Amino acid sequence: MPDVNVQRLYSENRERLNLNWTAGKHGGLRTVPLGSLYNPRVGMISHLNLTHPHCFQVIGEMELAFLRGLDSDALDTALDVLFSEHLVAIITADGQSPHGRIIERCDRMSIPLLSSPRPGANLIDVLRHFLSLELAEMITLHGVYLVVLEVGVLITGSSAVGKSELALELISRGHGLVADDVVELYHIGPTTLQGRCPPLLRDFLEVRGLGVINIRSIFGETAVRPRKTLKLIVHLEKPGQGDLASMERLPMNSSTQTILGIEYPKVVLPVAEGRNLAVLVEAATRNFILRSRGIDSTRQFLERHERLMAQEAGEGLEDDSFE
Numbered sequence: 113m114p115d116v117n118v119q120r121l122y123s124e125n126r127e128r129l130n131l132n133w134t135a136g137k138h139g140g141l142r143t144v145p146l147g148s149l150y151n152p153r154v155g156m157i158s159h160l161n162l163t164h165p166h167c168f169q170v171i172g173e174m175e176l177a178f179l180r181g182l183d184s185d186a187l188d189t190a191l192d193v194l195f196s197e198h199l200v201a202i203i204t205a206d207g208q209s210p211h212g213r214i215i216e217r218c219d220r221m222s223i224p225l226l227s228s229p230r231p232g233a234n235l236i237d238v239l240r241h242f243l244s245l246e247l248a249e250m251i252t253l254h255g256v257y258l259v260v261l262e263v264g265v266l267i268t269g270s271s272a273v274g275k276s277e278l279a280l281e282l283i284s285r286g287h288g289l290v291a292d293d294v295v296e297l298y299h300i301g302p303t304t305l306q307g308r309c310p311p312l313l314r315d316f317l318e319v320r321g322l323g324v325i326n327i328r329s330i331f332g333e334t335a336v337r338p339r340k341t342l343k344l345i346v347h348l349e350k351p352g353q354g355d356l357a358s359m360e361r362l363p364m365n366s367s368t369q370t371i372l373g374i375e376y377p378k379v380v381l382p383v384a385e386g387r388n389l390a391v392l393v394e395a396a397t398r399n400f401i402l403r404s405r406g407i408d409s410t411r412q413f414l415e416r417h418e419r420l421m422a423q424e425a426g427e428g429l430e431d432d433s434f435e
Contacts, residue, residue, distance in 0.1 A: 269348030
C-alpha cells in the first residue's frame with residue numbers, strides 16, 4: 113500500500129468533512145510514510161500541540177483565540193514550533209478563518225492548509241480512523257480468508273491441500289469470501305488485524321479443474337466481503353501416510369499462531385478422504401464462538417469424566433467396607 117499524501121487524504125475526505133484547500137497548494141505530495149502510526153517521537157493528529165510534534169495539527173476556535181492572544185514575538189516562537197520538520201498539514205476547524213501569519217507560512221513553506229466547518233474533535237476522529245486504516249502495518253500471507261458465521265477465518269495449508277475447494281463449498285453454504293491465495297493483514301489496532309484482498313484478486317477464486325471463477329458473478333453480492341477482522345486460523349494438514357490415528361484426539365493445550373505480535377487460536381484439521389471439511393470448519397468456528405463465551409467443550413467432557421471416575425472410586429470404597 114502506498115504512503116498517504118495530503119492530496120489523497122483531501123480527495124478521499126473532502127465531501128465527508130467539507131474540506132477546502134486554503135493555502136500551501138504546492139504541498140499536495142507531502143506524505144505520511146507507512147509505519148508512522150508506531151513512531152513514539154511523532155504523533156499522528158491532534159489539536160494544536162506545541163510540546164509534541166504531530167503530522168497533522170488541527171486548529172479550532174479555542175486554538176486560534178490562544179494564538180491571537182500572543183504578542184508578535186511569542187507568536188513567532190509558537191509558529192516556529194508548529195512548523196516543525198514533521199508537520200505535514202494544518203487543518204482549521206469550527207469554520208474559523210485561518211490566522212494570516214499561518215497562511216503566509218503555509219504558502220512560503222508549501223505546507224497544505226485545509227479548512228472545514230466541522231468541529232475539531234470530529235475532524236480528528238474521522239481522519240485518525242482514515243489514517244489508521246491506510247497506514248497500518250501490513251503482512252501478506254498465503255491462504256484463503258473467509259467470513260464464516262460472521263467470524264473472520266483464515267484457512268492455511270500447503271499447496272494443493274484443498275483450501276480453494278473448501279472455500280468454494282463454504283461459499284455455497286452461505287459464507288463469504290474475502291481473499292483467495294494472497295491475504296493482506298493490516299495491524300489496525302493494538303490487538304486487531306484486519307484481512308483484505310489485493311485489488312487484482314478481488315472477487316476471484318482459483319479452483320483446480322475450473323480455473324479462475326468470479327464468486328460475485330456466480331453467487332451474488334453477499335458472497336464477497338471487502339474486509340473482516342481476523343479471529344481464527346484453521347490449518348489443513350495431511351497426516352503422515354494418511355493415518356488419522358497419529359493425530360491427537362483430545363488436545364488439551366490450544367494451538368495458537370502469532371501474527372504481527374498478536375496471538376490467534378489455531379485449529380489443525382487433518383485432511384483425509386471422506387472427511388467433510390466444510391462442516392468441520394463450521395463446527396470449529398462455532399466452538400471458537402463458545403470458547404470466547406467461556407464454554408470449553410473438551411474441558412467440560414474431561415471434568416465430567418473425572419467426576420464419574422471419582423464417584424465410581426467412592427462407591428468402590430463403600431463396597432469394600434462391607435467385606
